[in-house]
Amino acid sequence: xxxxxxxxxxxxxxxxxxxxxxxxxxxxxxxxxxxxxxxxxxxxxxxxxxxxxxxxxxxxxxxxxxxxxxxxxxxxxxxxxxxxxxxxxxxxxxxxxxxxxxxxxxxxxxxxxxxxxxxxxxxxxxxxxxxxxxxxxxxxxxxxxxxxxxxxxxxxxxxxxxxxxxxxxxxxxxxxxxxxxxxxxxxxxxxxxxxxxxxxxxxxxxxxxxxxxxxxxxxxxxxxxxxxxxxxxxxxxxxxxxxxxxxxxxxxxxxxxxxxxxxxxxxxxxxxxxxxxxxxxxxxxxxxxxxxxxxxxxxxxxxxxxxxxxxxxxxxxxxxxxxxxxxxxxxxxxxxxxxxxxxxxxxxxxxxxxxxxxxxxxxxxxxxxxxxxxxxxxxxxxxxxxxxxxxxxxxxxxxxxxxxxxxxxxxxxxxxxxxxxxxxxxxxxxxxxxxxxxxxxxxxxxxxxxxxxxxxxxxxxxx
Numbered sequence: 001x002x003x004x005x006x007x008x009x010x011x012x013x014x015x016x017x018x019x020x021x022x023x024x025x026x027x028x029x030x031x032x033x034x035x036x037x038x039x040x041x042x043x044x045x046x047x048x049x050x051x052x053x054x055x056x057x058x059x060x061x062x063x064x065x066x067x068x069x070x071x072x073x074x075x076x077x078x079x080x081x082x083x084x085x086x087x088x089x090x091x092x093x094x095x096x097x098x099x100x101x102x103x104x105x106x107x108x109x110x111x112x113x114x115x116x117x118x119x120x121x122x123x124x125x126x127x128x129x130x131x132x133x134x135x136x137x138x139x140x141x142x143x144x145x146x147x148x149x150x151x152x153x154x155x156x157x158x159x160x161x162x163x164x165x166x167x168x169x170x171x172x173x174x175x176x177x178x179x180x181x182x183x184x185x186x187x188x189x190x191x192x193x194x195x196x197x198x199x200x201x202x203x204x205x206x207x208x209x210x211x212x213x214x215x216x217x218x219x220x221x222x223x224x225x226x227x228x229x230x231x232x233x234x235x236x237x238x239x240x241x242x243x244x245x246x247x248x249x250x251x252x253x254x255x256x257x258x259x260x261x262x263x264x265x266x267x268x269x270x271x272x273x274x275x276x277x278x279x280x281x282x283x284x285x286x287x288x289x290x291x292x293x294x295x296x297x298x299x300x301x302x303x304x305x306x307x308x309x310x311x312x313x314x315x316x317x318x319x320x321x322x323x324x325x326x327x328x329x330x331x332x333x334x335x336x337x338x339x340x341x342x343x344x345x346x347x348x349x350x351x352x353x354x355x356x357x358x359x360x361x362x363x364x365x366x367x368x369x370x371x372x373x374x375x376x377x378x379x380x381x382x383x384x385x386x387x388x389x390x391x392x393x394x395x396x397x398x399x400x401x402x403x404x405x406x407x408x409x410x411x412x413x414x415x416x417x418x419x420x421x422x423x424x425x426x427x428x429x430x431x432x433x434x435x436x437x438x439x440x441x442x443x444x445x446x447x448x449x450x451x452x453x454x455x456x457x458x459x460x461x462x463x
Contacts, residue, residue: 056118
């Protein structure tokens with residue numbers, strides 16, 4: 001006898017709206033939206049928001065060569081590195097405060113405030129060009145201010161997405177969503193490089209204006225919680241163990257490329273020819289194209305294996321030969337440079353994206369938090385803040401050791417990747433037996449004609 005189909009579980013029904021409507025003013029002006037439409041809007045707005053954060057961080061890497069050539073006191077590469085470490089140090093310290101504030105305040109207003117003020121801080125650095133300022137202290141202070149304000153972004157967007165999305169496919173969802181980092185880097189590189197011809201100050205002012213406009217969109221249209229627009233909270237799937245070991249070291253590698261790759265490309269003869277600072281900026285975006293693929297691939301694999309640490313460790317081990325190949329053979333031709341740069345971006349950004357997104361969101365539902373989803377911003381801030389402290393070292397050290405040649409820089413990056421991978425070893429040892437047992441069970445159930453017990457029926461849309 002054929003069993004009747006199981007009743008479908010509907011999406012959460014909206015709760016009665018409060019008098020005068022609820023949610024941001026922009027949403028009130030729209031027709032009532034379904035739960036899934038709201039989730040799509042949340043993904044889109046948070047993607048845009050953090051893409052703009054990263055776009056506004058790219059100008060320093062694009063203008064490095066121009067500053068070194070024509071703007072005292074930046075003739076010494078070590079001083080260029082000083083502004084990078086000023087930003088990253090203040091960013092990491094600000095993260096610990098921002099995470100707590102994000103959990104205490106309205107995440108929509110907090111994120112919008114951070115975006116608008118970050119835009120002003122980014123433009124402040126560019127104002128030095130128009131005012132003819134040559135004081136290193138001014139640019140360091142501008143980067144400190146920018147770092148503190150930009151710390152508002154990451155804990156806010158991860159917490160918001162974590163409030164709306166959960167489930168077995170979180171790694172893949174976060175892997176796709178985390179493409180905002182690379183999209184932002186690409187956009188920031190293209191905009192800053194295009195503006196460079198008008199004076200390097202515009203390479204800061206325009207991205208600063210864009211992130212401020214993005215903050216206005218967030219203020220009017222972003223709902224940080226399902227309850228904010230009349231829906232019940234998303235179900236919580238608690239996790240018991242996740243690892244962020246290696247995040248600070250992997251961040252040191254990723255941020256070194258963020259701040260120094262265009263400068264490295266402009267200093268390297270590719271196919272026997274040197275390129276301009278603008279051309280190097282355009283070419284460097286391909287590292288982030290590889291990073292998009294890496295983030296999605298790492299998220300998908302980690303979901304399939306249910307093994308975040310093992311996935312991150314394998315990627316970091318593979319990053320080591322890819323870095324050496326890029327440095328050794330990237331100068332032979334532009335095509336070779338592009339291919340090896342994209343492969344390096346895949347293996348460098350893949351584990352960094354995995355740890356800072358999916359693992360952060362997973363830990364926000366850890367059993368020790370007892371279901372307190374509002375702690376997600378704090379958890380995310382602690383993870384990324386700690387990682388940013390390590391990230392500050394990479395760009396700073398690069399400014400000094402690049403004087404002796406780029407061989408030393410790539411040796412440092414490879415060692416960082418190795419340390420990051422090794423630091424995950426204890427968690428990998430725990431995950432490997434689980435992976436093996438899972439596949440044995442799957443093979444046994446397949447032979448017996450049974451469904452895989454590890455795959456639960458999908459009753460609600462968790463995508």
